[in-house]
Amino acid sequence: MAKQKVIVVGGGLSGLMATIKIVEQGIPVDLISLVPVKRSHSICAQGGINAALDTKGQNDSTWEHFYDTIYGGDFLANQPPVKAMCDAAPGIIHYMARAGVMFNRTPEGHLDLRLFGGVKKRRTAFAGATTGQQLLYACDEQVRRYEAKGLVTKYEGWEFLSAVIDENRICRGIVAQNLTTMEIRVFKGEAVLIATGGAGMIYGKSTNSTINTGSAASSIYQQGVPFANGEFVQIHPTGMIGDDKHRLMSEAARGEGGRIWTYKDGKPWYFLEEWYPAYGNTVPRDIAARAIYKVCVEMGLGIDGKNQVYLDLTHLDSKFLETRLGGILEIYQNFQGDDPKKVPMKIFPAIHYFMGGIHVDWKHRTEIPGLFASGECDYMYHGANRLGANSLLSALYSGTVVGPSIVEYLKNMDKTSLDVKSTVFESQLKLEEEKYRKICQMSGKENPYKLHEEMGDIMRENVGIVRYNKKLKETDEKLQEFMERYKNIGVSDNSQWTNQDIVFIRQLWNMMELARVITLGAYYRNESRGSHYKPEFDKRDDENWLKTTKAYWTEKGPRFEYEEVDISLVKPVPRVYDVDGRQGKKEAK
Amino acid sequence: MVREHIHLKIKRQNDPQSQPYWEEFKVPYRPNQNVVSILMEIRKNPVNTKGQKVAPVVWECNCLEEVCGACTMLINGTPRQACSALIDKLPDGVIVLEPLTKFPVVRDLMVDRQFMFENLKKVKAWVETDGCFDLGRPPIMNERERQFAYELSRCMTCGCCLEACPNVNSKSPFMGAQALSQVTLFNMHPIGKMNREERLEAVMGRGGIVDCGNSQNCVRVCPKHIPLEKSLAQLNKETTLHGILGWLKK
Ligand SMILES: Cc1cc2nc3c(=O)[nH]c(=O)nc-3n(C[C@H](O)[C@H](O)[C@H](O)COP(=O)(O)OP(=O)(O)OC[C@H]3O[C@@H](n4cnc5c(N)ncnc54)[C@H](O)[C@@H]3O)c2cc1C
Ligand code: SF4
Ligand code: SF4
Ligand code: FES
Numbered sequence: 001m002a003k004q005k006v007i008v009v010g011g012g013l014s015g016l017m018a019t020i021k022i023v024e025q026g027i028p029v030d031l032i033s034l035v036p037v038k039r040s041h042s043i044c045a046q047g048g049i050n051a052a053l054d055t056k057g058q059n060d061s062t063w064e065h066f067y068d069t070i071y072g073g074d075f076l077a078n079q080p081p082v083k084a085m086c087d088a089a090p091g092i093i094h095y096m097a098r099a100g101v102m103f104n105r106t107p108e109g110h111l112d113l114r115l116f117g118g119v120k121k122r123r124t125a126f127a128g129a130t131t132g133q134q135l136l137y138a139c140d141e142q143v144r145r146y147e148a149k150g151l152v153t154k155y156e157g158w159e160f161l162s163a164v165i166d167e168n169r170i171c172r173g174i175v176a177q178n179l180t181t182m183e184i185r186v187f188k189g190e191a192v193l194i195a196t197g198g199a200g201m202i203y204g205k206s207t208n209s210t211i212n213t214g215s216a217a218s219s220i221y222q223q224g225v226p227f228a229n230g231e232f233v234q235i236h237p238t239g240m241i242g243d244d245k246h247r248l249m250s251e252a253a254r255g256e257g258g259r260i261w262t263y264k265d266g267k268p269w270y271f272l273e274e275w276y277p278a279y280g281n282t283v284p285r286d287i288a289a290r291a292i293y294k295v296c297v298e299m300g301l302g303i304d305g306k307n308q309v310y311l312d313l314t315h316l317d318s319k320f321l322e323t324r325l326g327g328i329l330e331i332y333q334n335f336q337g338d339d340p341k342k343v344p345m346k347i348f349p350a351i352h353y354f355m356g357g358i359h360v361d362w363k364h365r366t367e368i369p370g371l372f373a374s375g376e377c378d379y380m381y382h383g384a385n386r387l388g389a390n391s392l393l394s395a396l397y398s399g400t401v402v403g404p405s406i407v408e409y410l411k412n413m414d415k416t417s418l419d420v421k422s423t424v425f426e427s428q429l430k431l432e433e434e435k436y437r438k439i440c441q442m443s444g445k446e447n448p449y450k451l452h453e454e455m456g457d458i459m460r461e462n463v464g465i466v467r468y469n470k471k472l473k474e475t476d477e478k479l480q481e482f483m484e485r486y487k488n489i490g491v492s493d494n495s496q497w498t499n500q501d502i503v504f505i506r507q508l509w510n511m512m513e514l515a516r517v518i519t520l521g522a523y524y525r526n527e528s529r530g531s532h533y534k535p536e537f538d539k540r541d542d543e544n545w546l547k548t549t550k551a552y553w554t555e556k557g558p559r560f561e562y563e564e565v566d567i568s569l570v571k572p573v574p575r576v577y578d579v580d581g582r583q584g585k586k587e588a589k
Numbered sequence: 590m591v592r593e594h595i596h597l598k599i600k601r602q603n604d605p606q607s608q609p610y611w612e613e614f615k616v617p618y619r620p621n622q623n624v625v626s627i628l629m630e631i632r633k634n635p636v637n638t639k640g641q642k643v644a645p646v647v648w649e650c651n652c653l654e655e656v657c658g659a660c661t662m663l664i665n666g667t668p669r670q671a672c673s674a675l676i677d678k679l680p681d682g683v684i685v686l687e688p689l690t691k692f693p694v695v696r697d698l699m700v701d702r703q704f705m706f707e708n709l710k711k712v713k714a715w716v717e718t719d720g721c722f723d724l725g726r727p728p729i730m731n732e733r734e735r736q737f738a739y740e741l742s743r744c745m746t747c748g749c750c751l752e753a754c755p756n757v758n759s760k761s762p763f764m765g766a767q768a769l770s771q772v773t774l775f776n777m778h779p780i781g782k783m784n785r786e787e788r789l790e791a792v793m794g795r796g797g798i799v800d801c802g803n804s805q806n807c808v809r810v811c812p813k814h815i816p817l818e819k820s821l822a823q824l825n826k827e828t829t830l831h832g833i834l835g836w837l838k839k
Contacts (some may be wrong), residue, residue: 020721024739035649036706038746039657091723098727100778102739109729128739133656137742141715180695209651243619244626244672245653323736327743331654334673335623400721449633492635493644497604498696500647501632517603 004410007174009216011037013395014375015195016139021403023151030187032155032176034211038140041197041209045132046328049392050125051089055110060121062086067584069390072118073383074530075572078565081362082381085397087090092396093125099138103127112249115255116388118284124389125412127244128325129250132392160216163192163223164428172417175432180498184433187423188417191370191406194220198354198376202511204456206351207239209250217358217377218510225366226550228354228379231521234386234531235465238287238311239350240336246350247335249311250328251388254281257316262301262309271295276577279539283577286385286531289349298407303346310344349465355382359550364402372406374398384530423587439502444488448505455482463519469532472523479516517551517558524560544574592618595627595676599646611640624671625650625660648698658745662698663687668752668810687744689752705746708768712791716781726780741774741820743813750807762796766807769798770820789831798828799838
């Protein structure tokens with residue numbers, strides 16, 4: 001059989017980790033990324049990464065990490081894969097430290113840990129407040145090492161457009177476009193991994209990078225792969241609301257002792273500490289975000305009458321703050337002007353993370369053989385709400401699972417992409433070329449960036465922290481209206497060289513498709529669970545809704561199916577944070 | 590004084606072969622803007638000050654929080670990130686944007702910085718790990734040393750230091766502070782150290798540390814405040830020592 005090759009789309013933590021796993025088996029990888037992989041969005045992650053390393057003498061265990069993750073996710077996550085992730089976490093951190101990550105150390109030189117939300121023990125390893133950057137760099141360096149050996153070929157500045165799927169519904173490669181020369185071509189490969197990250201741009205403004213459009217995930221959704229749990233979108237309680245972006249102030253700020261407050265009756269009111277005495281400021285994100293929303297929007301008690309409350313670090317030692325939170329203090333000071341060591345920060349919840357994503361099985365295989373997905377673009381590990389510092393872990397861990405899973409798939413293959421009829425590739429290529437040509441010719445009145453802004457505004461307004469069915473329905477209608485208006489877009493750039501305009505227009509359509517999945521998924525799910533909150537149905541409803549949502553693309557919009565959740569390890573219990581409600585903290589023997 | 594308009598003067602270029610030209614744009618003033626948000630505003634209505642509808646300006650950005658390094662350009666002549674260049678902190682008057690000059694222009698404000706990534710290969714800026722499996726606890730590390738290494742590890746390959754360096758130019762193979770400083774970093778890592786000599790040798794030839802004139806322009810422009818002067822001094826010491834030792838062994 002001819003030499004096999006794997007195509008990895010996405011060079012964030014997950015794609016890079018998978019690449020390392022695959023090339024360590026001697027199989028070459030073509031690595032495709034919109035940007036130099038060293039600039040991928042994983043770089044933004046600040047606070048840290050969870051693993052029950054137990055270097056603080058607290059008797060932490062991987063079982064407890066597992067339980068906290070399931071409980072924090074309101075029991076929507078399939079339990080066995082989460083268990084496997086938590087068991088593997090310490091080994092992953094050990095590797096990352098060996099590979100060069102400058103994690104903070106204890107006085108004896110061991111890996112230091114800090115507290116994060118929704119947990120009782122110190123379980124978060126960190127490198128200052130730029131943990132994602134450090135992890136990404138270490139993976140990038142390992143991949144560069146294999147690149148120098150000729151095992152990895154990077155295609156940076158290329159955009160994945162669609163998968164090549166043959167008549168037997170097997171994936172044989174991809175079509176991608178060079179964003180400088182605008183060349184569109186086929187990449188043949190025995191397996192394709194989509195590790196393209198989150199989709200914050202669907203909401204216009206979020207904590208995400210501008211490249212996080214979810215376009216690649218949307219594209220394979222439109223090719224028949226179901227999108228799971230789209231309605232579960234994490235809203236981070238502590239964002240800096242900006243005009244261009246909602247920058248994040250990491251949960252680490254609260255983990256290290258930061259307090260949230262506003263004025264009530266002229267006095268500081270620490271409402272999280274009052275409402276949730278068992279966890280105080282380190283309640284999980286959905287709980288904190290809803291509390292801040294309630295204080296500002298419903299009670300009208302925001303600072304200066306605006307939608308904002310204080311995140312206060314001023315009582316903490318400034319040297320301590322520098323070594324543990326330096327990176328985010330710098331961001332606040334640079335963009336806001338005040339020094340958070342001296343003045344409390346002003347924050348409000350912001351769109352942050354997609355628990356939902358491409359539907360995969362436990363080996364990260366999609367329903368199309370040869371097509372895999374991992375990282376934030378999959379749906380596997382966080383249920384209805386993600387615990388802080390668990391997604392760097394799931395990004396890396398899913399990479400360590402999908403790599404070997406691909407290798408196994410290659411072993412059992414009977415033919416390679418070279419044996420596939422050339423017309424299979426040619427027809428997909430033609431399709432993408434045609435689509436591109438059509439966009440080039442768009443000469444209507446709508447400006448794509450303005451249309452995008454409108455979409456983001458309505459998504460944040462109606463498909464955010466608090467959701468009402470009437471508003472969700474209206475939003476879906478509005479989205480369909482946008483899709484009509486899309487046809488009337490005019491291209492402002494006619495160049496065939498580095499044309500960012502056309503690229504954005506193509507992404508915008510894909511964002512709209514996913515926006516409908518999110519909105520309608522939310523509309524149908526008549527309960528409240530984790531990040532999904534409907535005042536009209538304010539209880540979790542396990543009888544009817546302990547189910548994974550699966551959206552399938554059809555021409556008329558998403559069609560929904562539901563799938564049982566694997567709860568074979570721990571029994572669902574009510575999720576509360578005013579008292580310690582966890583009932584399975586110790587492993588049942 | 591509050592601006593009425595934000596007035597940008599941008600050096601544009603359609604592709605690597607064509608000649609650069611200047612184009613100006615005016616956008617109504619709003620508080621709390623930065624250079625990226627203004628460029629985003631322009632693409633919603635790409636009309637220049639002459640009232641002509643033109644192609645939107647091409648530039649790079651991802652993170653918008655000064656951590657990915659993508660949006661680096663010359664702003665009023667200084668190399669820095671556009672996302673953290675707050676309009677309210679720039680002096681009144683026209684804001685001038687130009688692409689970095691030490692890298693080939695792709696289009697408008699976008700340049701090709703592959704040179705820096707290639708240099709990371711040359712200096713072997715990685716740890717030679719046995720593999721990504723679990724080998725148990727990593728070596729312990731002194732927290733004080735770790736703090737210095739951490740500062741070096743925050744380099745985001747933005748290229749400001751190369752832009753400001755008098756010795757980096759198209760006629761010289763000098764790699765500049767960015768890649769050199771990575772050698773210091775990896776030579777401090779408990780496992781990375783084991784391949785210390787290979788890295789030192791990689792920077793002892795042409796284009797390496799000897800080409801540094803020690804003018805320290807790099808330190809002054811590094812947005813991450815990386816102590817490049819210390820990093821390069823340490824590297825200088827190490828290479829000198831390595832040179833002498835190598836000579837003695839002959
Ligand atoms: C501000 C911020 C702070 C965070 N802090 C933390 C934290 O402290 N702890 C934690 O656990 N998590 C944190 N997260 C979440 C975490 O960073 C992400 O979930 C994680 O990094 C995602 O990694 P990934 O590999 O899946 O995707 P990404 O890092 O987003 O990488 C996606 C890759 O895909 C490529 N790509 C995308 N689309 C295409 C396409 N069409 N064609 C080609 N290439 C494409 C991109 O170029 C990129 O290389 C944070 C997130 C944000 C926004
Ligand atoms: S010290 Fe001067 S010559 Fe050396 S790298 Fe820095 S700017 Fe360039
Ligand atoms: S050393 Fe500083 S200026 Fe140079 S590339 Fe790195 S971050 Fe940029
Ligand atoms: S956009 Fe990342 S540094 Fe400016």
